[in-house]
Amino acid sequence: MKILIADDDAISRRLVQKTLERGGYQVLAVENGRSAAECLSSADGPRLALLDWVMPELDGLGVCRQIRSRSNHPYIYIILLTSKESKEDMVAGFEAGANDYLTKPCDPEELKARLRAGQQILELQDKLIQDARTDPLTQLPNRTFFQEQLVRCVERTKRRPDYKFAVLFVDIDRFKVVNDSLGHLAGDQLIVQIAKRLVSSVRREDLVSCSVDVMAPVRRSGEDTLARMGGDEFTILIEDIRDASDGIRVAERIQQKLEPPFWITGQEVFITASVGIAVSAKGYAAAEDILRDADTAMYRAKALGKSRYEICDPAMHARAVSRLKLETDLRRAMDRKEFRVHYQPIVSLRDCRIIGFEALVRWQRPDFGLVMPGEFIPVAEETGLILSMGGWVLREACRQTRAWHLQFPSDPAFTVAVNISGKQFAQPDLVSQVRHILREACLDPHYLKLELTETVTMRDVERTARILGELKTLGVRLSMDDFGTGYSSLSYLRSFPLDTLKIDRSFVSEMENSSESRAIVQMIMSLGRNLGMEMVAEGVETAKQVSLLKSLGCDYAQGYSFSKPIDQERVMEVLLKSSGSAYRLPQQSLVELVPKLG
Amino acid sequence: MIQPDDDSSDLSVDLPELLTRVDADRKLLRELLGIFKREFPCILQSLQEAVVRGDMKKVEVTAHTIKGMLANVSFRRAAASAVRLERMGQQRNTQGRQEELASLEQMASLALAELEGFCTEMIR
Numbered sequence: 001m002k003i004l005i006a007d008d009d010a011i012s013r014r015l016v017q018k019t020l021e022r023g024g025y026q027v028l029a030v031e032n033g034r035s036a037a038e039c040l041s042s043a044d045g046p047r048l049a050l051l052d053w054v055m056p057e058l059d060g061l062g063v064c065r066q067i068r069s070r071s072n073h074p075y076i077y078i079i080l081l082t083s084k085e086s087k088e089d090m091v092a093g094f095e096a097g098a099n100d101y102l103t104k105p106c107d108p109e110e111l112k113a114r115l116r117a118g119q120q121i122l123e124l125q126d127k128l129i130q131d132a133r134t135d136p137l138t139q140l141p142n143r144t145f146f147q148e149q150l151v152r153c154v155e156r157t158k159r160r161p162d163y164k165f166a167v168l169f170v171d172i173d174r175f176k177v178v179n180d181s182l183g184h185l186a187g188d189q190l191i192v193q194i195a196k197r198l199v200s201s202v203r204r205e206d207l208v209s210c211s212v213d214v215m216a217p218v219r220r221s222g223e224d225t226l227a228r229m230g231g232d233e234f235t236i237l238i239e240d241i242r243d244a245s246d247g248i249r250v251a252e253r254i255q256q257k258l259e260p261p262f263w264i265t266g267q268e269v270f271i272t273a274s275v276g277i278a279v280s281a282k283g284y285a286a287a288e289d290i291l292r293d294a295d296t297a298m299y300r301a302k303a304l305g306k307s308r309y310e311i312c313d314p315a316m317h318a319r320a321v322s323r324l325k326l327e328t329d330l331r332r333a334m335d336r337k338e339f340r341v342h343y344q345p346i347v348s349l350r351d352c353r354i355i356g357f358e359a360l361v362r363w364q365r366p367d368f369g370l371v372m373p374g375e376f377i378p379v380a381e382e383t384g385l386i387l388s389m390g391g392w393v394l395r396e397a398c399r400q401t402r403a404w405h406l407q408f409p410s411d412p413a414f415t416v417a418v419n420i421s422g423k424q425f426a427q428p429d430l431v432s433q434v435r436h437i438l439r440e441a442c443l444d445p446h447y448l449k450l451e452l453t454e455t456v457t458m459r460d461v462e463r464t465a466r467i468l469g470e471l472k473t474l475g476v477r478l479s480m481d482d483f484g485t486g487y488s489s490l491s492y493l494r495s496f497p498l499d500t501l502k503i504d505r506s507f508v509s510e511m512e513n514s515s516e517s518r519a520i521v522q523m524i525m526s527l528g529r530n531l532g533m534e535m536v537a538e539g540v541e542t543a544k545q546v547s548l549l550k551s552l553g554c555d556y557a558q559g560y561s562f563s564k565p566i567d568q569e570r571v572m573e574v575l576l577k578s579s580g581s582a583y584r585l586p587q588q589s590l591v592e593l594v595p596k597l598g
Numbered sequence: 599m600i601q602p603d604d605d606s607s608d609l610s611v612d613l614p615e616l617l618t619r620v621d622a623d624r625k626l627l628r629e630l631l632g633i634f635k636r637e638f639p640c641i642l643q644s645l646q647e648a649v650v651r652g653d654m655k656k657v658e659v660t661a662h663t664i665k666g667m668l669a670n671v672s673f674r675r676a677a678a679s680a681v682r683l684e685r686m687g688q689q690r691n692t693q694g695r696q697e698e699l700a701s702l703e704q705m706a707s708l709a710l711a712e713l714e715g716f717c718t719e720m721i722r
Contacts, residue, residue: 008663009637009663009666009667009670010633010636010637011630011633011634011637011667011670011671012666012667012670014626014629014630014633015619015620015626015630015670018620018623018626019621022621052666054659054662054663082666083662083665083666083669084662104666104669104670105619105666105669105670105672107618107619108618108619108621
């Protein structure tokens with residue numbers, strides 16, 4: 001180990017030098033404090049120092065203070081070796097930053113013993129630093145180390161505009177499945193094996209540099225840093241790139257390396273990874289910004305089907321910010337009573353009589369106006385807000401329908417169709433919730449139609465059949481929404497107690513121009529009729545579609561051809577304008593009515 | 599640690615202590631003697647000048663350096679004299695400084711002669 005001796009007394013210097021050389025140290029000897037400070041500041045300078053106190057130019061205490069004032073430099077163990085013997089001097093030495101204090105002339109054995117103690121302290125300290133920057137499972141650098149490197153790179157881009165780097169955020173797809181099925185121990189084994197393959201993915205010109213070197217924390221340019229951020233997340237810092245294509249190459253190599261199966265606890269496990277790439281080219285002010293963008297891109301890769309990479313661009317970032325704001329606003333929307341229910345009339349194609357309404361949620365979002373469900377329902381689904389929102393829509397629709405029944409009696413009375421999301425349907429107390437809401441609204445269950453999609457019903461057909469059966473027993477009517485677009489097993493369809501099939505708008509809109517779509521509509525209707533169901537066509541927009549649906553024997557329809565979804569005040573207007581016990585939409589050109597009603 | 603009243607030994611040089619310090623390396627001992635003969639006169643001259651001027655701050659600093667040098671070669675009695683001079687400097691006490699300097703010079707000279715004698719003996 002290297003050691004510095006600084007002493008202006010040539011005898012003392014030579015004596016200690018010889019003693020330490022005998023002890024196996026590599027000794028550097030200087031005769032004043034300034035030379036000592038310079039020597040200790042060099043990148044590969046000694047980390048043990050024996051300093052005399054009284055020296056020309058800069059004394060030993062001055063050297064101590066200078067060394068201790070530095071940051072981002074390996075720690076140096078300092079022993080003051082001096083003829084100053086008072087307790088006050090000793091205290092002053094320690095206060096200046098010395099680790100130990102020896103008086104001259106010192107015993108050679110005592111000196112060597114004190115140095116050994118210092119070396120042990122340095123070794124422990126290095127280990128602590130190493131541990132603080134290393135992931136204990138994979139022995140890769142950890143988040144702390146990675147962020148230090150990232151800060152260095154961002155600072156470098158500010159000094160050198162031509163310098164570019166990329167950050168790859170790697171997340172293992174379906175890792176939770178492995179963890180949950182094979183256990184956490186197996187999950188850890190898999191992470192270790194993945195880390196090894198990632199190490200080989202970042203190898204550039206046969207150079208792998210993922211180990212932590214505390215003695216030389218400043219890394220050479222051109223090296224890639226692979227780190228484990230935690231869980232199944234890894235990050236890679238690729239320096240000195242030309243453009244994003246360098247990042248893409250590494251991302252492709254990662255996916256290639258992860259392709260072969262892993263053997264974990266005697267089982268073959270296949271995994272893939274989603275990778276987000278962010279390139280420094282656009283100029284980042286802070287390290288966390290580029291990491292955030294790589295993370296965003298990774299989530300986009302996940303959303304687009306996993307096992308792929310995505311590059312972050314400003315538009316993507318803007319989308320992410322907007323999505324976050326949407327989520328925040330959506331969480332507050334319920335408390336702020338910003339949701340509205342609009343009602344789209346469902347009419348009989350035979351006589352244009354309104355037989356009911358489909359309740360559709362809208363969001364009156366401050367500064368944005370009325371927001372359509374397509375923009376916020378997916379977020380509500382992801383965040384679980386759909387449960388409170390869906391419950392509220394159901395309650396409001398039942399309350400409103402009961403009010404209409406009292407104000408506008410008809411025979412039969414209006415029905416109200418309410419969509420049930422997958423998360424709502426999965427609730428174990430769905431049936432009791434519906435029962436409670438109906439009772440609260442004093443609405444006859446017969447006038448409530450719950451609409452479910454094929455995807456939701458087919459997830460767990462046995463449970464679906466049971467829940468639908470219970471709802472049916474309650475008296476609620478059931479409708480299969482968007483029929484024909486999802487996956488349905490016709491045999492199960494038969495076993496579900498459905499009342500209505502709703503023909504998806506995509507088939508209706510194509511009916512005029514596509515004989516295949518006409519054939520599909522005809523087939524769905526035939527199927528529904530044979531199963532004793534009512535048929536409702538969705539998204540009817542033209543008179544020709546109305547005519548075609550009539551000719552095919554469709555019972556009911558909804559769509560802009562009749563009315564777009566309208567708020568309850570406008571529903572009142574329509575109903576008040578109708579006369580007698582049958583409520584109809586006005587008979588003149590229905591398409592022309594749309595602006596009037598909407 | 600050198601004490602100001604350290605006149606315990608009949609000899610001016612504590613040879614056993616010095617030999618332990620150099621790990622019985624006689625070559626090193628001769629080398630240290632050479633360094634002492636080269637360096638000591640200069641530093642002693644600085645001390646003499648400070649004593650003559652009555653510059654007690656300079657006396658303190660220079661006597662401190664001389665003390666370390668003498669202690670390293672185990673010139674115990676001379677080193678004890680340097681301690682006394684350093685203390686005079688610290689206390690800015692000019693009384694008896696020249697006598698103490700003379701004592702230091704004499705003891706250092708005796709010790710040097712003893713050490714040279716020992717080294718010569720070693721060569722034989």
